Amino acid sequence: MPVRARPISPHLKIYRWQIGNTLSIMHRLTGVGLSIGFLALTYWFVAMAGDPQGYGFAAHLFGTPVGLIAMLAWSFAFFYHLLNGVRHLFWDAGYGFGRSERHASGWLAVAGALLLTLGAWTLLWHFGRL
Amino acid sequence: MTLRSPLRQAVGLGSAKSGTAHWWAQRVSAVALVPLALWFIFSLLLLPNLDYATARAWLQVPTTGFLAILLVGVIAYHSYLGTVVIVEDYAHEEGFKVLGLLLLRFVHVLAAGAAIFAILRVAFGT
Numbered sequence: 246m247p248v249r250a251r252p253i254s255p256h257l258k259i260y261r262w263q264i265g266n267t268l269s270i271m272h273r274l275t276g277v278g279l280s281i282g283f284l285a286l287t288y289w290f291v292a293m294a295g296d297p298q299g300y301g302f303a304a305h306l307f308g309t310p311v312g313l314i315a316m317l318a319w320s321f322a323f324f325y326h327l328l329n330g331v332r333h334l335f336w337d338a339g340y341g342f343g344r345s346e347r348h349a350s351g352w353l354a355v356a357g358a359l360l361l362t363l364g365a366w367t368l369l370w371h372f373g374r375l
Numbered sequence: 376m377t378l379r380s381p382l383r384q385a386v387g388l389g390s391a392k393s394g395t396a397h398w399w400a401q402r403v404s405a406v407a408l409v410p411l412a413l414w415f416i417f418s419l420l421l422l423p424n425l426d427y428a429t430a431r432a433w434l435q436v437p438t439t440g441f442l443a444i445l446l447v448g449v450i451a452y453h454s455y456l457g458t459v460v461i462v463e464d465y466a467h468e469e470g471f472k473v474l475g476l477l478l479l480r481f482v483h484v485l486a487a488g489a490a491i492f493a494i495l496r497v498a499f500g501t
Contacts, residue, residue, distance in 0.1 A: 273461065276454075276457045276458075277458065277461065279454070280454040280457065280458055283450050283451065283454050283486060284482075284486055286447075286450075286490065287447075287486045287487075287489055287490040287493075290434075290443075290447070290489075290490045290493040290494055290497075291489055291490065291493045293427070293430050293431060293434060293493060293497055294492075294493035294494075294496040294497050297427045300427045300430075301427070304425065304426070304427075323412065323416070327409065327412065327413075330405050330409075331409070333405075334402065334405065334406065337402060365416070365420065368420055369420070374423075374424060374425075
């Protein structure tokens with residue numbers, strides 16, 4: 246049996262940049278970000294089980310400029326990963342593979358994530374919780 | 376000429392090996408996370424503030440504690456499955472890869488254990 250060159254994945258360096266692969270990379274990046282966010286969430290629960298001083302320190306950390314930027318990034322990552330994840334689930338069920346459907350659902354995930362992030366922070370700001 | 380069958384030459388070469396089980400678990404945990412994560416976000420947004428007393432009182436409600444434990448468990452599982460694929464994709468050196476996979480497993484179990492134990496401590500007030 247002749248040995249043939251096995252098929253390989255499209256190589257990132259020569260892959261033409263477009264919305265499909267950009268959103269795919271974003272899905273992976275936001276996933277990694279949310280995994281780190283899981284550690285922050287764990288820290289929050291552990292601080293809650295401890296004394297008020299420790300919890301106050303945790304609350305202080307989340308309220309610093311770096312903490313707030315991280316929370317903003319995590320909220321966008323969450324909404325994007327959620328919407329794009331649902332997009333993936335539709336694909337897994339066999340729907341939405343057409344060119345126009347792929348593009349429309351992709352832009353919908355990005356726009357939806359931006360809107361939901363904006364909405365959540367507007368709510369927090371509106372009720373004076375920032 | 377070799378007497379080995381084409382099947383024998385192909386078995387074990389693919390990258391998937393036990394791919395479908397991992398793939399399916401990733402999807403099942405994703406589906407579970409949709410309602411759990413949305414509940415968590417909106418539940419927090421509805422609180423008047425997140426100070427010590429408010430946060431603890433919120434977590435002491437039995438439904439909250441129960442859902443929070445489920446959330447932490449499913450997040451840890453989903454996050455573990457996802458990050459494992461990333462290490463498998465990018466860590467080409469075998470020793471480095473095994474170390475990465477081991478580290479991921481320990482970190483996820485450790486974080487999930489700590490978070491769940493903390494939730495139980497708040498819920499049962501010790």
